Amino acid sequence: xxxxxxxxxxxxxxxxxxxxxxxxxxxxxxxxxxxxxxxxxxxxxxxxxxxxxxxxxxxxxxxxxxxxxxxxxxxxxxxxxxxxxxxxxxxxxxxxxxxxxxxxxxxxxxxxxxxxxxxxxxxxxxxxxxxxxxxxxxxxxxxxxxxxxxxxxxxxxxxxxxxxxxxxxx
Numbered sequence: 001x002x003x004x005x006x007x008x009x010x011x012x013x014x015x016x017x018x019x020x021x022x023x024x025x026x027x028x029x030x031x032x033x034x035x036x037x038x039x040x041x042x043x044x045x046x047x048x049x050x051x052x053x054x055x056x057x058x059x060x061x062x063x064x065x066x067x068x069x070x071x072x073x074x075x076x077x078x079x080x081x082x083x084x085x086x087x088x089x090x091x092x093x094x095x096x097x098x099x100x101x102x103x104x105x106x107x108x109x110x111x112x113x114x115x116x117x118x119x120x121x122x123x124x125x126x127x128x129x130x131x132x133x134x135x136x137x138x139x140x141x142x143x144x145x146x147x148x149x150x151x152x153x154x155x156x157x158x159x160x161x162x163x164x165x166x167x168x169x170x
Contacts (some may be wrong), residue, residue: 001030001129004066004090006081007073010038010156014072017116022046025122030129056169063088068128069097072116079103084108086146091135093124103150109142 003022007013007066008153015034022032026037034040037051052058063069070093071084077098085092086103092110094100126158128135147153 001067002065003030003032003125004035004062004069005071006035006069006084007032007071008037008061010034010036012073012075013118014074017072017118017121018070019046021118021121021125024118026125030067033062033066034142035059063090066090068093068125069098070121070125072113072121073097074116076100083146083150086110086142086150089139089143091128091139092142093121093128103145105141105145109138109145111138 003018003026005013005015005018005161010016015036015038019032022045026032030045032046033049034046035052037050040048049058049062063084066088067090068119069081069090071079071081072093072095073079074095074097079094079098079100082092082100082103086167092096092104094104094110094112095116096112096114100112104112106112111128113120113124127153164165
C-alpha cells in the first residue's frame with residue numbers, strides 16, 4: 001500500500017510525525033510518498049517527490065496510486081489537499097484542525113485525529129488499510145461531498161445565482 005503526504009513545508013504540515021510513524025510501524029509493509037518542497041533524503045520505502053505541480057501528470061499519478069492520504073498538519077486553516085484527496089477518492093486521515101472537520105464532514109468523509117501523535121496516526125492508518133467496508137463508505141461520502149460542496153462549476157453557478165438574486169433578478 002502507498003501512503004501519500006502532500007505539503008510544501010514538510011515540518012509545518014506534520015511530515016515529521018508521519019515519517020516517524022512510518023519508520024516505527026509501516027516500513028517494510030507500505031511505501032511512503034512525500035510530495036514536498038523540503039529537501040529530504042529518500043530511504044528504503046520512502047519516496048520524495050519535488051517540483052510536482054498541481055494538475056500535472058506526476059501529481060495525478062501520486063493521487064491515483066495512493067491508498068491513503070495522511071495530512072497531520074496542526075496549523076492548517078483550510079487544506080485544499082483534503083478536497084483534492086476527496087475528489088480522487090483517496091481515503092483521508094487529517095488532524096482535526098481548521099476546516100478539516102467541515103471538509104471531512106465531522107469524520108463521515110475521512111478520519112479525524114483529535115491529537116497528532118505517532119500512536120494515534122499508526123492506529124488510524126491501520127484502520128483505513130484494514131477496514132475496507134468502513135473506508136469505502138467514507139471515501140464514497142467524501143467524493144459526494146467534494147462534488148456537492150467544492151466543485152468549481154457548481155459553486156460558480158451558485159455564485160451567479162446569488163449575484164443575480166442580489167440584483168433583484170435583473
